[in-house]
Amino acid sequence: MNNTVLSKKKLIRVTTIPLSLKTLLKGQLSFMNSFYHVIGISSGGRELDEVKLYEKIEVLPVEMTRKISPVNDLVSLYRLYKVFKREDPYIVHSHTPKAGIVAMLAAKLAKVPHRLHTVAGLPLMEASGNKRKLLNLVEKITYNCATNVYPNSEGLYDFIVENKFADKTKLKVLANGSSNGINTNYFDSNLISLEQKALLAQHLNISPTDFVFIFVGRLVADKGINELIKSFNAISENYNNVKLILVGSFEEELDPLNSDTLQIINENSNILLVGFQQDVRAYFAISDCLVFPSYREGFPNVVMQAGAMGLSSIVSDINGCNEIIEDGINGIIVPVKNTEKLYDSMQRIINDSELNNILRKKSREMIVSRYDQKVIWNAILEEYKKLENLCIK
Known part of the structure; x- marks a missing residue:
């Protein structure tokens, strides 16, 4: 590892499955790697290896399941906690519901200073009964453990506020919404x-x-x-x-x-x-x-x-x-x-x-x-830079 990489603050991006890193954040990880030492974490597999090659970033497999599975989730939590203690990141930024709860809780336990979670769709919107109550609790815990929460649309922002999942002071919609924007030079x-x-x-x-x-x-x-x-x-x-x-x-x-x-x-x-x-x-x-x-x-x-x-x-x-x-x-x-x-x-x-x-x-x-993608990327980067001027929480 060269001195340039060592001098950069570590940014860990976490999703539940590698397909999310590969497609939902395509190009963004490589862009951020110019400013931070980016590590991508998700469940393992061929697609995680493809992320490493395409984005030219370090990747680490930590198995997570999309289903409600307390035993497996506790194992994932412990493994992420160990990774965060070892890597000592400046920022952990999670996406997708399961990665959110596990990564934000592990990052708080590991005393990561900046714990960010992007909300991009909520399965609980279509749930009811005890399942809805459980998923509501999961979201509240996720947002409580996070230092910043980024709904990727105004509608999600309003939903989170209306359901009192998080205080408004933690919430922000970046740019015009979206988690990654669109590469308009590619989609033409x-x-x-x-x-x-x-x-x-x-x-x-x-x-x-x-x-x-x-x-x-x-x-x-x-x-x-x-x-x-x-x-x-x-x-x-x-x-x-x-x-x-x-x-x-x-x-x-x-x-x-x-x-x-x-x-x-x-x-x-x-x-x-x-x-x-x-x-x-x-x-x-x-x-x-x-x-x-x-x-x-x-x-x-x-x-x-x-x-x-x-x-x-x-x-x-x-x-x-x-x-x-x-x-x-x-x-x-x-x-x-x-x-x-x-x-x-x-x-x-x-x-x-x-x-x-x-x-x-x-x-x-x-x-x-x-x-356009660069609008979204620069808005996220600007948010990261602002954290450097804040006191460590």
């Missing part, structure tokens, strides 16, 4: 050639006259997939030139879809299931409109990506989505869990090509001006 439809688009469309049996909807994300109930499939199935019965591309993977154990939904996906030939894709740009490039009827989000990258690629979007009226999308300007906002309104909006977009063109023309411009 001009980078996808006509040949690429033609080959992919041919592979998926999409004709030039088809109207193509796309969904990108986990294929789970919380993302509104049950409502989306029901709406699209009705649409495809009335229109013979519509397609729906589903980009993502199922999570049958954590959040399974209805059996009726799965049956429609398997039987409707206009629903194109392509699985998880490392690079989604070509799929956006052959599509006409993103449909993203999620129940809860922090600040959805997918909606920013689609906008940067020049797509209109139909999104649910939840925090994050209703901050990126302005109804009638760059997309359409529909009530959450409302299949009828979702169907009406999809039908409207198909029938009104002039409206869709207007929405698409504004989409990229609005993303570039508000959510």
Whole structure:
């Protein structure tokens, strides 16, 4: 290890699974490594090794589970505590719910001076009964152990305040929201050639006259997939030139879809299931409109990506989505869990090509001006720098 690295303060970024480090914070870790000695921590695996190579940072595996598992969580807590005592970081910054509770508690026990947690979506919003009470308690403990809490949307900020999870003095939304912004130089439809688009469309049996909807994300109930499939199935019965591309993977154990939904996906030939894709740009490039009827989000990258690629979007009226999308300007906002309104909006977009063109023309411009990645990164860096002027807590 050279003297330059030794002279930098240590910044540890923690997520539950390596995919979050790899995708949700892509590029940011490398950027921060110019100013701090960055260490990435998550559960181990090939993707954590890929983070090390791509971001050119040090990584450490600490196994964590996304499920509620007291024994495993205590083991993770102890292992993180040992890492923090050994590495003596100046800042520990966590993302995702499980990493948040475990890392913030371990960092407080290890007396890390600056303990930061970014809130990007809350599973408890869809929970009820004893599970909701437990998840409420987890959030309160996480925020209590943190010295600073960063909701990545105004909607999440309001939700945290309304539920009294944390004092306002700890809370701050950085820049215009988002945890990582969007690389608008990468998500640009001009980078996808006509040949690429033609080959992919041919592979998926999409004709030039088809109207193509796309969904990108986990294929789970919380993302509104049950409502989306029901709406699209009705649409495809009335229109013979519509397609729906589903980009993502199922999570049958954590959040399974209805059996009726799965049956429609398997039987409707206009629903194109392509699985998880490392690079989604070509799929956006052959599509006409993103449909993203999620129940809860922090600040959805997918909606920013689609906008940067020049797509209109139909999104649910939840925090994050209703901050990126302005109804009638760059997309359409529909009530959450409302299949009828979702169907009406999809039908409207198909029938009104002039409206869709207007929405698409504004989409990229609005993303570039508000959510370009460097804007978000510099806002986070500025926040880190401010900590250096504060007394150690």
